[in-house]
Amino acid sequence: MVTAEDVILLLQGSDRRALPRLATLVENEDPQGLEALDAVFRLTGRAHVVGVTGPPGVGKSTLVSVLAGHTRAAARRVAVLAVDPSSPISGGAVLGDRIRMMDRHADDGVFVRSMASRGRQGGLAWATAGLVHLLDAAGYPLILIETVGTGQDGTDIASLADTVIVVEAPGLGDGVQAIKSGLLEVGDIVVINKADQPGAEDAQRLLRASFDLADPRDGRTVPILPTVGINGSGVSELVTAIDEHDAWLTATGQRDVRRQRAARSEVLAGLRAALDRRLESGPGRSPELAALIDRVARRDLSPRQAVNALAAALDSPASGRAIGD
Amino acid sequence: MASRDHLEPDKTTELTADASLGAPVRVLIAKPGLDGHDRGAKVLVRALRDAGFEVVYTGLFQTPEMIASAALQEDVQVIGLSILSGAHMALFPRIMDELHDRGLDDVLVVAGGTIPKADIPRIKALGVAEVFGPGTRLATIVDFIRDNAPRPSPLW
Numbered sequence: 001m002v003t004a005e006d007v008i009l010l011l012q013g014s015d016r017r018a019l020p021r022l023a024t025l026v027e028n029e030d031p032q033g034l035e036a037l038d039a040v041f042r043l044t045g046r047a048h049v050v051g052v053t054g055p056p057g058v059g060k061s062t063l064v065s066v067l068a069g070h071t072r073a074a075a076r077r078v079a080v081l082a083v084d085p086s087s088p089i090s091g092g093a094v095l096g097d098r099i100r101m102m103d104r105h106a107d108d109g110v111f112v113r114s115m116a117s118r119g120r121q122g123g124l125a126w127a128t129a130g131l132v133h134l135l136d137a138a139g140y141p142l143i144l145i146e147t148v149g150t151g152q153d154g155t156d157i158a159s160l161a162d163t164v165i166v167v168e169a170p171g172l173g174d175g176v177q178a179i180k181s182g183l184l185e186v187g188d189i190v191v192i193n194k195a196d197q198p199g200a201e202d203a204q205r206l207l208r209a210s211f212d213l214a215d216p217r218d219g220r221t222v223p224i225l226p227t228v229g230i231n232g233s234g235v236s237e238l239v240t241a242i243d244e245h246d247a248w249l250t251a252t253g254q255r256d257v258r259r260q261r262a263a264r265s266e267v268l269a270g271l272r273a274a275l276d277r278r279l280e281s282g283p284g285r286s287p288e289l290a291a292l293i294d295r296v297a298r299r300d301l302s303p304r305q306a307v308n309a310l311a312a313a314l315d316s317p318a319s320g321r322a323i324g325d
Numbered sequence: 326m327a328s329r330d331h332l333e334p335d336k337t338t339e340l341t342a343d344a345s346l347g348a349p350v351r352v353l354i355a356k357p358g359l360d361g362h363d364r365g366a367k368v369l370v371r372a373l374r375d376a377g378f379e380v381v382y383t384g385l386f387q388t389p390e391m392i393a394s395a396a397l398q399e400d401v402q403v404i405g406l407s408i409l410s411g412a413h414m415a416l417f418p419r420i421m422d423e424l425h426d427r428g429l430d431d432v433l434v435v436a437g438g439t440i441p442k443a444d445i446p447r448i449k450a451l452g453v454a455e456v457f458g459p460g461t462r463l464a465t466i467v468d469f470i471r472d473n474a475p476r477p478s479p480l481w
Contacts, residue, residue, distance in 0.1 A: 002481075010480065017428055020400035024477050028348035032479055091349055092374035098395060099384035112398055116349065116379045 002032075007040040011138040016108070019138050023113060026134060027127040037130055044136040045259065048246055049143045051161030053123060053183065056149025058169040059193040061100040062229035063238075064146050068101070068110050070239050071142055079111040079140040081132065083125050085148050086116040093117070097146060111140065123147035123154030126273065129266050132160065150183060158186035159265035162258055163245045165238075167191045168207070170199035184210075187222060189241050195226030195234065220248060288313065349379045350474045353401040355392045356385045357420060360410035365438065369405065372463040376471070378403075389416060393423035396432060402474045405466075406453075408438040413448065421451045433473050437461065 010018045025033025052060050052067075064080055071078040082097035093116035101112050115125045124147060135143050147157050158164055166187030184190065184207070192203050207224050216222070223241050227234035249255035292309060295301040354370050356363050363385055373380045381399050383392065396404055406413075406420065417436065424432065436448060437457040445456045454473060457466055 006481075015428070016397060017400070018480065020398050021477065021480055024348075024351070024400045025480065028477065030348075030477070030479075032481075036480075086349075086379075087374060090375050090377045092377045093349070093379045094370055094374050095379060095381045095399075096384075098381055098399075112395075114381050114399055118349075 002035050002039045004039045004043055007036045008043065008137065010036075011040075011134075019111070019134070020113070023131050023134055026130045027115065027118075027125070029127075033130075037133060040137040041133055044133045047132070047136040047141055047143045048163070049132055049136075049145065049161045050242060051145045051147060051157035051164045052167060053147040053150055053154060053157050053164065053186075054167035054191075055151060055169075055172065058149075058167045058172075059229040060146050060149070060167050061097040063165075063167060063191065063193060063227065063235070064097075064144050065101040066229055066232050066235050067144060067239065067242075068112075070235060072109055076142060077109040077111075077140050078142045078144065079113070079135040079138075080144045080146065081113055081115055081128060081135075082146040083115045083117055083123070083128060083148050086118050088119070091118075111135065117148055121154075122156035123150045124156045124160065126269075129160055129262075153182055155183060155186045159262055162249055162255060163188050163242055165189045165191055165242070167193050168203065169194045170197050170203045172203070188220075188245050189238070190222055190224045191234075191238060192224065192226045193229050196228045200226055218252070218254060220252075348477070349377055350403065350470070351379045351381065351399060351401040352403040352405060352470065352474075353381045353383065353392070353396050353399060354405045354407065355383045355387050355395070356407050357387050357389065357392060357416045358408065358410055358412045359386065360408060360412075361385060362409050363407065365409070366405075366407040369407070369437070369463065369466065372467060373470070376467045378470070389419040389423045392420055393427055393429065396424065396429055397427045400477070401432065402477065403433045403435070403470050405470075406434065406436045406438075408436065408440070411439070413438070413440055414444060417448055417451055417453065421453070431475055431478070433470070433475060435466070435469065437466070 011022070022033060022036055026037055052064050054060055061082065064082070068078045068080055080101065082095070082101070084093055084095045084097060086093040095114035095116060098112060098114055113131065115128060115131065117125045120126050124145070128145065132143055132145070145157065145161060147154060164186050166183055166189070168190065170192065190207060192200055192207070194200070204224055204226060211222055211224070225234055225238055225241060227238055229235075249258070289310065292301065292306040296303055296306050352373055354366050354373070356366055366382070370380045370382050381395065381401060383395055392404070406417070408416065413436070421434070424430065424434070434453050435455045435457065436453050439459060440448065440456055448456055455469055
């Protein structure tokens, strides 16, 4: 039985490989990694978790790199989790965010870890929350998460981060794009990166106008900040905005609201994954399912009718054994 | 799997997903030193992705320390060094030293690029497992990595 103290000793000891190797074991759902995470979880919750999200190519990695640099300049340690998509065909992935972060290499106060999404949709990997807990336990006071480049739908970061930064760039859409549901709704701070390029002021005005169409969420006006990641312009204002949001979370009690939401989301996501695995190993292999799928494929039964038949079977005691095996 | 044909970098060997057999193997592809050409590295990164590996690519102009530091933090099982500048005999010993300093002796290191045959025995003596010269089939490299990559080891 591993105790929290064992894990902390390991993470804060002289073996620099301990944290990265434990991260791999958590990512691989290895029993050792999961047990260590369980043991150490009660010591977490201290880090400020900041998510950086937005469409591909708007400059998320560069911005994260500059933010990490700012944090280090203030003598604080910082960890970065950078998520890139896994191939749905091969399961492989190209993890390229580090290219724009390598100027922070030499410093042990900056921990950068690339993650492949491994089949999860929504902008994060299955193990991202687990790695956040691990880094939190290892004593990193600030954890930056760079999501997969997301369009309008990748809003999972809102259930994990204390502060969500949505990065946009000039020329990405009109006033209707800006009021559609999705990414912009979950931003605590909106950044127009590449603000030295044409259209940046228009983009800022457009976004401001769209935010002002509604009352401020939770009584707080979302700042919209221009930045130029590659030369660091506007980044100190962004750092200030992050600190202000951090203070606001504490002052209003919103941090507890978000932590509650994050806990619920992580438990339910885990439960769904566990149910999926059971379905796939039990009823998912049953001849009844195969027969129903055949009928749906032949258009003899609608998908909803098949689901209803299967759900009824799950409820009946006769099949309970097969599902709960 | 005919629909996959356009994704196959080399059809002489069946490149199948490793993911289904367990956790994907993590590989670091690095370009050490002053060498501005990474087309070969990118072709290999792509081929490894299509073979089911998770490939961290660091980009150009990496120092030995940067490569070793990235390998440590990313906990890769394999490092591929691509070099076209001719500085391999200056850089490889330093890279292997930096890896050793961090306790990364169990990581599989392979090299590729324009490396004269005469240098290969000395490079292997440093602990580099294999050297792939120009014209090597992608499948040869993929198979070598698949067959020789160590599995993540338990912590206690």
